[in-house]
Amino acid sequence: MxxxxxxxxxxxxxxxxxxxxxxxxxxxxxxxxxxxxxxxxxxxxxxxxxxxxxxxxxxxxxxxxxxxxxxxxxxxxxxxxxxxxxxxxxxxxxxxxxxxxxxxxxxxxxxxxxxxxxxxxxxxxxxxxxxxxxxxxxxxxxxxxxxxxxxxxxxxxxxxxxxxxxxxxxCRPLYKKTLQTELRKIALQLSPDSQRRIEENPMRVLDSKNENDIRLTASMPLITDHLxxxxxxxxxxxxxxxxxxxxxxxxxxxxxxxxxxxxxxxxxxxxxxxxxxxxxxxxxxxxxxxxxxxxxxxxxxxxxxxxxxxxxxxxxKKLLNDLDIHPTIFLAAADTTSRAWTLEKTIALRTQGIAAEADFLNRSLKAQMREADRQNAAFVLVVGAEELNKQTAVLKNLRVKEEREIPLAALAKILTE
RNA sequence: GUGGCCAUAGUUCAGUUGGUUAGAAUGCCAGGUUGUGGCCCUGGAUGUCGUGGGUUCGAGUCCCACUGGCCACCCCA
Incomplete structure (x- = not known):
């Protein structure tokens, strides 16, 4: 790579x-x-x-x-x-x-x-x-x-x-001085980082995660008592x-x-x-x-x-796992003559505010169905030359696995319900 | 910046004491069904084995360096 x-x-x-x-x-x-x-x-x-x-x-x-x-x-x-x-x-x-x-x-x-x-x-x-x-x-x-x-x-x-x-x-400068004098007494036993901080920022010494430092500073004065x-x-x-x-x-x-x-x-x-x-x-x-x-x-x-x-x-916690962006409808072309129609219709549906997808890779109907499933589309519209002649199409609901023939004119209305 | 562990298909991983054409699962593609997804079956494609050097007749395997990843120190979100 x-x-x-x-x-x-x-x-x-x-x-x-x-x-x-x-x-x-x-x-x-x-x-x-x-x-x-x-x-x-x-x-x-x-x-x-x-x-x-x-x-x-x-x-x-x-x-x-x-x-x-x-x-x-x-x-x-x-x-x-x-x-x-x-x-x-x-x-x-x-x-x-x-x-x-x-x-x-x-x-x-x-x-x-x-x-x-x-x-x-x-x-x-x-x-x-x-x-x-x-x-x-x-x-x-x-x-x-x-x-x-x-x-x-x-x-x-x-x-x-x-x-x-x-x-x-x-109050902080006064407390810092008090703490510093206490810390200097045990300076040599502290971790190198803490030793450096005695002069630079003594309060950070108390915030050390080093176990030895924690033990040594256990009884040090706290800022909360010197406010x-x-x-x-x-x-x-x-x-x-x-x-x-x-x-x-x-x-x-x-x-x-x-x-x-x-x-x-x-x-x-x-x-x-x-x-x-x-x-x-x-x-x-x-x-x-x-x-x-x-x-x-x-x-x-x-x-x-x-x-x-x-x-x-x-x-x-496996929260928010079900969020996904998916098409409402996938327009599948059953034959080459209806393919151009699905593309046109897909663009038209999108301009009407419907999330639509179609096959732009010239795939078989089976492959288009697989794609619709992979994309988690709610519906598939299957159209072929026959349907276009009748101005109808087969609308399949992928969630409930039911399909019915609908007039093309009613498509947008059905989807927006 | 320091340390430990690790690095092999898209992904998760296997790969024997070093030995021929590097595997599995999953994913992907296609077919089974010439107009229908999910399950099932069959087939197919895909690897600079992290990079560079070394040892060896021979290295995915051993050694060194580098790079990157994970985890910890430190620190912090």
Whole structure:
């Protein structure tokens, strides 16, 4: 084989696209119900947009971005996540000037150069939403409820919602210092990654999956015990709202997400149906991001979810297997003289809004019947010279295996009933 | 980026201690029914055995490298 798709990229084939389209339509429906409107941003941006927003020291920026220089020597990057682009568009188009709260959603491919494995691709797809302009806990709860509602639409209700508060510019630096001094005491016993993070991003050390690290840091102070008054009451409000929405959650004081811009609420939705890459969706509040990117200080919160991972669960649970696109009628020609008529009629039916198909490969009647069956057509119309003379045809219902002779003039009417 | 396993018809896979023209199932095509699908029967077509090198009289089989896939680490959607 001479040409192959790039490592970590996948073709979504005709056998799968009906399921994708259906999932996308459900996602859109829920977003619309929550009054979020779609935004479409370019797939690539200036590299510095991501470096600035996601954080220079994060794994995403440090080693996973698809970055290249174009012919004008500008450094561009295929977007590794959605929020940065949305906030850039929000600022650039002054979206905040026409209303205090902007609620948008997106469905888009994302790109990260990681080693592919189950549930992880280099080009993958996310849907996500951003509510820009509200600092209130009510919006945090709305966004979380919306994410959960999408999964509920697919009867996925056993996933786990983990939430945390990562503090703000007032309380987080103090906590970081406290944690850092504690971590330095045991630094040499920690994994190399964690040792590096003590200085770069100490909170990530607590989020390590290394068993030894977990044991050593078991009694470390948690951010949830060091929040300032404002962050603490915000967190309490989010939790009580979730409870009032009948959404169960577990507080995970060690949850730190891989993007530096989060403040206060951070959350993650995981599923045990997925294997090692078990995060279905993640998100959080980013009250400082808009000003960091040069806009007016505007609080915001959002989430993003992986479509392939949702798809994995849908496939595993054998949901949505009966979606398919099929012709209502297949026009089969019994002899060569009637073949031209079937083609003409097929085109005519299509213009009348009926999904029709015919044989364009000059096949035998038997082969045409097989084709109609393979295409899962509801009806077959068999016509030959004799029928055309009488202006009739044999209409066969493939589902109930019955056939009858009908006048050609009545065909469209019968099919649209 | 690191590691383990893997790579043979369209697909899923078999292929003996290295030995002649590389198989099965399924799918595809055709016929059985010269105007009728699904089930059944009969027949047919299809492989650079991932790529490149090496060992050997001889390699799908052994060795090396590369590429790709799967899974895990890491990280995350």
């Amino acid at each position: 001479t040409f192959k798709s790039i490592r970590g990229t996948k073709d979504i084939l005709p056998s799968e696209t009906p399921r994708w389209q259906y999932v996308e339509s459900v996602v859109r429906t829920v977003f619309h119900r929550f009054n979020y409107k779609e935004i479409r941003t370019p797939v690539f941006e200036q590299t510095s947009l991501f470096a600035r927003s996601i954080g220079e020291l994060t794994d995403i920026v440090g080693k996973e971005m698809y970055t290249f220089t174009d012919r004008s020597d500008d450094s561009l990057t295929l977007k590794p996540e959605g929020t940065a682009s949305v906030i850039r568009a929000f600022i650039q188009n002054n979206l905040g000037e026409s209303q205090p709260l902007v609620k948008v959603y997106y469905l888009s491919p994302m790109f990260r150069q990681e080693r592919p494995q189950a549930g992880r691709l280099r080009q993958f797809h996310q849907f996500g939403a951003e509510a820009i302009g509200s600092s209130f806990a009510e919006t945090d709860a709305e966004v979380i409820a919306m994410a959960i509602e999408i999964y509920r639409q697919f009867s996925i209700v056993n996933c786990e919602l983990k939430i945390n508060s990562v503090g703000c510019e007032k 300032c008054e404002e962050c603490s009451s915000h967190f309490e409000k989010v939790k009580s709202l979730l409870t009032s929405f009948h959404i169960s959650y577990i507080v995970d004081g060690r949850l730190v997400r891989g993007l530096d811009y989060y403040t206060k609420t951070a959350f993650e939705l995981t599923s045990n149906e997925l294997g090692s890459q078990d995060a279905l969706a993640g998100g959080g509040r980013y009250d400082l991001l808009t000003q960091e990117l040069g806009g007016k200080p505007t609080p915001g919160i959002g989430f993003a979810a992986g479509i392939e991972r949702l798809m994995m669960i849908i496939e595993k």
